[in-house]
Amino acid sequence: MSAAAGIDRRRFVELLGGGVVVLVSLRPSELLAQNRDRVYPEDVNAYLRIDPDGKVTVFSGKIEMGQGVMTSQAQMAAEELGVALASVTMVLGDTDQCPWDRGTFGSLTTRMFGPALRAAAAQARAVLVGMAARKLGVPKGKLVVEDGVVSVAGDRSRRVTYGELARGQRISRLIGEKAVLRKVSEFKLMGRSPKRLDGREKVTGQARYAADIRVPGMLHARILRPPAHEAVAAKIDLSAARTLPGVTVVERDDLVAVLHEDREAAARALEAVHAEWKKPDDPRDPENIFDHVVKTSPPPQEQLNRGDLAGARAAAARVFETTYRKGYVAHAPMEPHAALAQVKDGKATVWASTQTPFPTRDRVAEALELDAKNVRVITPYVGGGFGGKSADRQAVEAARLAQITGRPVQVSWTRAEEFFYDTFDPASVVQIVSAIDRDGKITLWDYTVYAAGSRSADLFYDVPNARIRSSGRTVYGKAGAGKSVHPFAVGPWRAPGANMNVFARESQIDVMAAAARADPLEFRLRNTSDARMRKVLQAAADAFGWKRAPGPSGQGRAVACSADAGSDVALMAQVKVDRASGKVKVSRIVVAQDMGTVVNPDGAKMQMEGSVTMGLGYTFAEELRFRGGEILDRNFDSYELPRFSWVPSIETVLVKNDDLAPQGGGEPAIVATGAVMANAVFDAVGARLYRLPMTPDRVKQAIAEGKGAVQRSA
Amino acid sequence: MKTSIRFRLNGRPTTLDTDDARTLLWVLRGDLALTGTKYGCGEGVCGACTVMIGSEAVRSCQTAVKEIQGKDVTTIEGLAAGGAPHPLQEAFIDQGGFQCGYCTSGMLMNAAALLHKRPHPSRAEIVEGMEGNLCRCGAHQRILAAIEQASRAGARS
Numbered sequence: 001m002s003a004a005a006g007i008d009r010r011r012f013v014e015l016l017g018g019g020v021v022v023l024v025s026l027r028p029s030e031l032l033a034q035n036r037d038r039v040y041p042e043d044v045n046a047y048l049r050i051d052p053d054g055k056v057t058v059f060s061g062k063i064e065m066g067q068g069v070m071t072s073q074a075q076m077a078a079e080e081l082g083v084a085l086a087s088v089t090m091v092l093g094d095t096d097q098c099p100w101d102r103g104t105f106g107s108l109t110t111r112m113f114g115p116a117l118r119a120a121a122a123q124a125r126a127v128l129v130g131m132a133a134r135k136l137g138v139p140k141g142k143l144v145v146e147d148g149v150v151s152v153a154g155d156r157s158r159r160v161t162y163g164e165l166a167r168g169q170r171i172s173r174l175i176g177e178k179a180v181l182r183k184v185s186e187f188k189l190m191g192r193s194p195k196r197l198d199g200r201e202k203v204t205g206q207a208r209y210a211a212d213i214r215v216p217g218m219l220h221a222r223i224l225r226p227p228a229h230e231a232v233a234a235k236i237d238l239s240a241a242r243t244l245p246g247v248t249v250v251e252r253d254d255l256v257a258v259l260h261e262d263r264e265a266a267a268r269a270l271e272a273v274h275a276e277w278k279k280p281d282d283p284r285d286p287e288n289i290f291d292h293v294v295k296t297s298p299p300p301q302e303q304l305n306r307g308d309l310a311g312a313r314a315a316a317a318r319v320f321e322t323t324y325r326k327g328y329v330a331h332a333p334m335e336p337h338a339a340l341a342q343v344k345d346g347k348a349t350v351w352a353s354t355q356t357p358f359p360t361r362d363r364v365a366e367a368l369e370l371d372a373k374n375v376r377v378i379t380p381y382v383g384g385g386f387g388g389k390s391a392d393r394q395a396v397e398a399a400r401l402a403q404i405t406g407r408p409v410q411v412s413w414t415r416a417e418e419f420f421y422d423t424f425d426p427a428s429v430v431q432i433v434s435a436i437d438r439d440g441k442i443t444l445w446d447y448t449v450y451a452a453g454s455r456s457a458d459l460f461y462d463v464p465n466a467r468i469r470s471s472g473r474t475v476y477g478k479a480g481a482g483k484s485v486h487p488f489a490v491g492p493w494r495a496p497g498a499n500m501n502v503f504a505r506e507s508q509i510d511v512m513a514a515a516a517r518a519d520p521l522e523f524r525l526r527n528t529s530d531a532r533m534r535k536v537l538q539a540a541a542d543a544f545g546w547k548r549a550p551g552p553s554g555q556g557r558a559v560a561c562s563a564d565a566g567s568d569v570a571l572m573a574q575v576k577v578d579r580a581s582g583k584v585k586v587s588r589i590v591v592a593q594d595m596g597t598v599v600n601p602d603g604a605k606m607q608m609e610g611s612v613t614m615g616l617g618y619t620f621a622e623e624l625r626f627r628g629g630e631i632l633d634r635n636f637d638s639y640e641l642p643r644f645s646w647v648p649s650i651e652t653v654l655v656k657n658d659d660l661a662p663q664g665g666g667e668p669a670i671v672a673t674g675a676v677m678a679n680a681v682f683d684a685v686g687a688r689l690y691r692l693p694m695t696p697d698r699v700k701q702a703i704a705e706g707k708g709a710v711q712r713s714a
Numbered sequence: 715m716k717t718s719i720r721f722r723l724n725g726r727p728t729t730l731d732t733d734d735a736r737t738l739l740w741v742l743r744g745d746l747a748l749t750g751t752k753y754g755c756g757e758g759v760c761g762a763c764t765v766m767i768g769s770e771a772v773r774s775c776q777t778a779v780k781e782i783q784g785k786d787v788t789t790i791e792g793l794a795a796g797g798a799p800h801p802l803q804e805a806f807i808d809q810g811g812f813q814c815g816y817c818t819s820g821m822l823m824n825a826a827a828l829l830h831k832r833p834h835p836s837r838a839e840i841v842e843g844m845e846g847n848l849c850r851c852g853a854h855q856r857i858l859a860a861i862e863q864a865s866r867a868g869a870r871s
Contacts, residue, residue: 065814066812066813066814066815066851067813068813195807195808196807196810198815199806199807199812200807201815202806202812202815202818203799203802203803203806203807203812203818203822204750204790204791204793204794204799204803205748205749205750205751205789205790205791205793205819206750206791207815208749209752209816211749211753212743212749214747214749262740262744263740263743263744264736264737264740332850333814333816333850334752334754334760334762334814334816334817334848334849334850334851335752335754335814335816336753336754381814381815381816382814383752383814383815383816384813384814384816384850384851385814386850412753414756415754415755415756415757415760602810606810606813606853606856609852609853609855609856610813610851610852610853611852612852613852613853613854613855614850614851614852635755635756635757635759636755636757636759636760636848637757637759641848641850642852642854643845643848643854644840644841644844644845644847644854644857644858645841645842645845647852647854647855647858649855650855
């Protein structure tokens with residue numbers, strides 16, 4: 001019990017109740033040999049409970065936002081424990097009940113928490129088999145487990161169920177040894193695709209999200225928002241709002257809110273608030289932001305430096321100098337940020353749409369000046385996150401308002417608030433100088449990225465002379481207009497920075513392939529000896545039916561590949577470009593991915609399909625419009641998301657690699673979407689686009705300018 | 715204006731005494747505690763709040779409650795008539811036609827109205843009919859497959 005530090009003890013006793021609880025405490029390095037830099041709980045990594053009725057409850061700090069981890073985690077636990085999937089209930093993202101977790105992001109659930117969860121379940125099985133051995137009077141080695149029943153091998157009539165073993169028990173075991181996990185060849189539940197556990201609730205409207213939670217006496221809050229980031233209120237007149245029946249007005253420091261039992265009445269009350277604002281003069285806009293980003297970013301840090309850059313440049317047959325750009329992109333989850341908070345007797349409970357329940361708990365505690373153990377964050381289903389719900393301003397707002405008013409308060413953002421307070425994928429710039437020799441081998445790669453970070457900028461091509469430099473990504477200046485890199489908050493967005501880095505790298509590879517008169521697939525294979533990547537490329541080519549030809553071939557087909565979140569991925573796409581309108585129609589995408597051992601193949605494919613579909617947005621349309629700190633896109637009428645008519649046939653191929661532990665699946669396929677489309681547009685019409693998104697106007701312009709395959713250095 | 719609004723909600727006769735200018739979405743989610751219908755944009759441009767009035771799909775965020783006077787309103791909670799799941803609900807589960815689930819109620823209600831009007835639509839007709847419903851997770855391909863499956867199963871709302 002004492003070892004369950006970090007868990008509220010009182011809650012933990014409730015959690016124990018009866019039955020058998022198995023807790024696993026392993027050193028991070030034992031679980032995560034390859035990810036030592038990541039913060040990880042060092043007390044109890046994972047635990048689960050077996051009830052007297054045989055039901056299993058698994059506790060996980062991860063949250064379900066659509067990526068399917070409710071199901072995949074249950075599969076892992078059931079597999080190692082030896083029970084039927086139906087007997088497992090998942091408790092997710094409840095800070096009073098679940099092991100500490102940093103957050104659900106980075107395609108880390110399966111890679112990082114998976115091993116801890118599997119170890120806990122495997123150890124639980126060992127504990128239960130030990131109990132069964134004593135009860136049945138046979139050595140452990142003679143026992144077999146199936147569907148929660150322990151029986152004597154060869155005499156199935158001598159049996160005892162997990163439920164019977166747990167009956168009348170109140171046992172908790174803390175185990176610090178690494179468990180022996182089942183081998184892929186022994187899997188009965190992992191590697192299969194059961195129906196998602198959240199399906200029934202989601203198709204019947206029973207699935208509850210943060211804004212669906214109802215508590216007696218709750219008020220809906222609407223908060224006064226500035227017209228622009230960094231705008232300052234010159235005058236706020238609340239007198240009209242105060243006269244409205246049933247309206248509570250809160251004015252505390254920077255928090256001005258009106259509350260009512262009815263959400264629409266709260267909205268009307270907000271309209272009755274009159275405010276005058278002073279907006280700073282900030283000339284930044286979607287066009288001039290790139291120069292600003294390069295000028296104001298911190299000096300790039302070297303990630304890699306090998307060989308002789310100057311020598312390579314001097315000896316090159318061809319040198320290519322290119323700059324790539326991408327604007328700000330919104331997360332735009334269908335569920336705007338929402339939270340309900342209740343503060344009673346010095347304790348706060350917050351139901352929040354968050355990807356980071358534990359950090360949210362800490363931020364709420366700080367804002368309310370409470371000890372973290374007196375704050376409980378409960379995470380219902382989250383309606384999409386993509387990184388944007390690592391920011392939890394709404395939870396703090398709801399908690400503050402609940403503390404001030406003494407009533408339960410719901411803060412659920414409007415779409416305009418969601419756009420305003422989003423932590424956008426940053427505008428970013430990549431500059432590349434590269435070269436090839438007469439044999440079409442890459443001899444130089446000098447890569448500098450501003451504002452996107454270096455994720456997926458890694459080089460798996462065999463370039464002897466290479467440098468990669470990157471300048472940090474999340475720089476949000478509170479200092480005011482003109483001094484900061486970005487005019488508003490930026491943050492992690494599904495595979496942070498990787499979309500930009502892969503767009504730049506794989507475009508540049510294509511530029512060189514075209515200059516070398518080489519087929520783009522053949523050029524990649526010629527320049528990489530990475531066996532895993534070659535295999536993924538070949539798998540994509542086989543599924544696609546790739547026909548070799550140098551670009552631009554007029555076919556409108558292309559390839560791009562990357563390594564991300566431990567997985568290797570290759571995309572091939574087929575497009576048609578309408579030269580007159582500049583509109584690009586994607587007809588087909590093939591995604592081949594090696595993600596190690598696959599826990600749930602259909603779930604993995606859903607993520608691959610979802611990734612490339614979402615990726616069509618940043619590729620062809622999504623680019624935030626703003627004027628300084630003023631966000632001009634406030635809804636989906638002007639900010640376009642991918643729609644049904646955009647979606648091509650998407651074929652997914654899982655490249656088998658059972659020797660490797662499960663790798664990330666939520667992000668890898670999105671990172672190469674922009675690149676493969678830019679390459680496909682080039683292959684179709686011979687015009688290359690160096691900036692995302694490739695809007696019809698930009699495509700038209702590139703065609704008109706005859707931007708060809710090669711940009712040569714002066 | 716305070717009015718007595720009589721209508722059928724998921725098959726049940728219902729009366730609301732309320733200001734008839736209020737918005738159906740917030741009345742459903744608030745007064746009637748039917749939270750399956752979601753707020754997504756508040757301007758009728760995302761489809762998350764779709765319900766059916768009669769056999770027509772409407773955006774409940776753009777509908778005043780006076781418009782439901784005497785009408786049949788079906789929300790996601792009432793799509794499974796008599797407890798048996800609607801073929802669309804089964805098909806969405808079979809095909810994995812959802813991820814985060816937040817757009818799902820609206821997708822289902824919009825698709826139910828579509829299949830009511832046209833029981834066996836072509837792929838192009840489904841795409842056109844669903845075009846105004848947004849999904850950020852990228853479940854589109856599977857949603858289309860699910861609607862086709864339900865169509866084959868003879869779905870009618």
